Amino acid sequence: MKPRYFIQTFGCQMNVHDSERMAGMLDELGYEPITAPEGADVLVLNTCAVRERPEHKLYSELGSLRKLKHTNPNLIIGVAGCMAQREADSIRRRVPEVDILLGPRNLHHLPHLIRQAQRNHPHAGAGEATDETSKADGLDLECDPTPVTPVRRSNTIGAYVDIIFGCNFKCTYCAVPSARGREVSRRSIEILDEVRQLNDLGYREITLLGQTVNAYGHDLGTLDDGQRIDFAWLLQQINKINPKLRVRFTSPHPMYFNQRLIEVIADTECVCEHLHLPLQSGDNDCLRRMKRTYTIEKYRRIIDQVREKIPHVAVTTDTIVGFCGETEAEFENTLRAFRDIEFDQAFMFAYSPRHTTEAWEWPDDVPAAEKQRRLAELIALQNEIARDKNRLLVGGNYEVLVEGISDKDPTRLIGRTRTNKLMLFPGDLHTYPAGSLVEVKAEEAFLWGFVGKVNTVFNRPQQPKMIIELQAA
Ligand code: SF4
Structure with a gap:
C-alpha cells in the first residue's frame, strides 16, 4: 500500500496554492492523498499568521494531531507556512512532536526534509527528529522561492499561478514580510509556460498570485528589445495565449498602480472586470501609521480612473478597524470612504496585534468592545451598499x-x-x-x-x- 498524506490549509489563496505545490511534491514521492488525518504517514498543517484566530487554531489542531503519534510513532508531522517561519521556536517548545518546520519560501525543500525526518525515525526522540540542519533548510528567509515544483491542482476549472513571492512593504500591522521575505519575481518564461499548459489542459480561469502582485517585474529588468517586464506586460502576454481565458489577480498595491496599468487592465480582453484593491483605512493619519504609503485621495483617484475606463467594473477591498490610535473621527473617515466609493464587497476585520510587526510595540488602545462596534457598523453599511448595487444589476x-x-x-x-x-x-x-x-x-x-x-x-x-x-x- 502506498504511504499516505493529509494537508490541512489555513488562510489565503497563496496558502491554498502552496498546499497544492506540497501535494504535488508528495505525489511525486509516491504518497497518496487522504481526506482525514487518521491513517496518514505524513501530516502537514499549512498555517497563516495574519490574524490571531488561525494561530490559536493551529495549536489546538496540533494538540489533537500529536496524539496520532501514539498509534504511529513513524508519523511525520510538518508545520508549513507563515507560522512555521515566524513561530518556529514556540512551535518546537510547545509541540515537540512536530518533525518538520517549513517556511513559505522553502516549500521545495519538503521532499528532502521528509527523507531526513524518516532517517531520524523511529529511534530519535520526536523533538530531535528535525535536527538543526533540517530546521535551517526549511526556514531560510533569503532563499530563492522560485524553483519549479509539481502541483496537484485542487480545481479543474480555475488555477492559481504564482508570479511574485514576498513583500518589500513595511505595513506596521502586517506579519507577512517576516514570514515570506523580500519580493522575488518569477521568471516570465516559466509563468507563461505554466499558463499555456493550463490553457491547453482546458482550464478556464487563472488567478495570478502575489502579496503585491502588481509589483511584478521590478526586479527583472528589460527584454532584449528594451521592453520593460512588468505586470502590465505580463497581462498582455497572457492575453496572447488565449484572450478568452479569464484572468484575475490578487492582491495589487495602490503604489504600483499607474495610468498605463489601468489602460492595460481595461484594454486586455482576458482580464476580468473585477479589481480587488486593499484600502485598509479611509483616514490619512491612520494610513500613515499603517505605513501604507498612499493617501485616501490617491486611492480614490485610482478607483475613479478604473471606473472611467471600465464602467461596469466591480471593486472590492480589505479594511481593518480599530488599528492602534484609531479615533472615532478616523473611523468616521473610513465609513465616509465606504459610502463614497461604494465597494461591491469588502473583507473587514478588527485589528489584532501580531508580534514581530512594528505596531506590536504600540499600545493596542482601541478596546475590544469598541473594535467590535466599529466592525459591526462598517459591515452593516457595506452590506447595505452591496445589496443596493446588486439590485441595480437585476435584469442584466x-x-x-x-x-x-x-x-x-x-x-x-x-x-x-x-x-x-x-x-x-x-x-x-x-x-x-x-x-x-x-x-x-x-x-x-x-x-x-x-x-x-x-x-x-x-x-x-x-x-x-x-x-x-x-x-x-
Ligand atoms: S503590502 Fe503591507 S499588508 Fe500587504 S503583504 Fe506587504 S506588508 Fe503586508
Whole structure:
C-alpha cells in the first residue's frame, strides 16, 4: 500500500496554492492523498499568521494531531507556512512532536526534509527528529522561492499561478514580510509556460498570485528589445495565449498602480472586470501609521480612473478597524470612504496585534468592545451598499463560468460572473457541465450575488485532461 498524506490549509489563496505545490511534491514521492488525518504517514498543517484566530487554531489542531503519534510513532508531522517561519521556536517548545518546520519560501525543500525526518525515525526522540540542519533548510528567509515544483491542482476549472513571492512593504500591522521575505519575481518564461499548459489542459480561469502582485517585474529588468517586464506586460502576454481565458489577480498595491496599468487592465480582453484593491483605512493619519504609503485621495483617484475606463467594473477591498490610535473621527473617515466609493464587497476585520510587526510595540488602545462596534457598523453599511448595487444589476445578462452544483440547493448550479459575483441558476451538470460559459439573466439580487436563469450557452468545456502536472517546462 502506498504511504499516505493529509494537508490541512489555513488562510489565503497563496496558502491554498502552496498546499497544492506540497501535494504535488508528495505525489511525486509516491504518497497518496487522504481526506482525514487518521491513517496518514505524513501530516502537514499549512498555517497563516495574519490574524490571531488561525494561530490559536493551529495549536489546538496540533494538540489533537500529536496524539496520532501514539498509534504511529513513524508519523511525520510538518508545520508549513507563515507560522512555521515566524513561530518556529514556540512551535518546537510547545509541540515537540512536530518533525518538520517549513517556511513559505522553502516549500521545495519538503521532499528532502521528509527523507531526513524518516532517517531520524523511529529511534530519535520526536523533538530531535528535525535536527538543526533540517530546521535551517526549511526556514531560510533569503532563499530563492522560485524553483519549479509539481502541483496537484485542487480545481479543474480555475488555477492559481504564482508570479511574485514576498513583500518589500513595511505595513506596521502586517506579519507577512517576516514570514515570506523580500519580493522575488518569477521568471516570465516559466509563468507563461505554466499558463499555456493550463490553457491547453482546458482550464478556464487563472488567478495570478502575489502579496503585491502588481509589483511584478521590478526586479527583472528589460527584454532584449528594451521592453520593460512588468505586470502590465505580463497581462498582455497572457492575453496572447488565449484572450478568452479569464484572468484575475490578487492582491495589487495602490503604489504600483499607474495610468498605463489601468489602460492595460481595461484594454486586455482576458482580464476580468473585477479589481480587488486593499484600502485598509479611509483616514490619512491612520494610513500613515499603517505605513501604507498612499493617501485616501490617491486611492480614490485610482478607483475613479478604473471606473472611467471600465464602467461596469466591480471593486472590492480589505479594511481593518480599530488599528492602534484609531479615533472615532478616523473611523468616521473610513465609513465616509465606504459610502463614497461604494465597494461591491469588502473583507473587514478588527485589528489584532501580531508580534514581530512594528505596531506590536504600540499600545493596542482601541478596546475590544469598541473594535467590535466599529466592525459591526462598517459591515452593516457595506452590506447595505452591496445589496443596493446588486439590485441595480437585476435584469442584466452576465457571462457566468459554471463551477458546480450549489451546496444548499442541488437543483441549482453555481458560477461566477466576470465581476466575481456569485450566480445561482436552475440546471444540472449534464446540460451545463462545470467549466461551461453561459449567459444568465439576473432575476433576483442578494448580498453575495444573484439568482437568475440561463439565456444562452456560449461554450462548453474541454475538460482538463489531468489535474497533476508540472508547473513549467
Ligand atoms: S503590502 Fe503591507 S499588508 Fe500587504 S503583504 Fe506587504 S506588508 Fe503586508
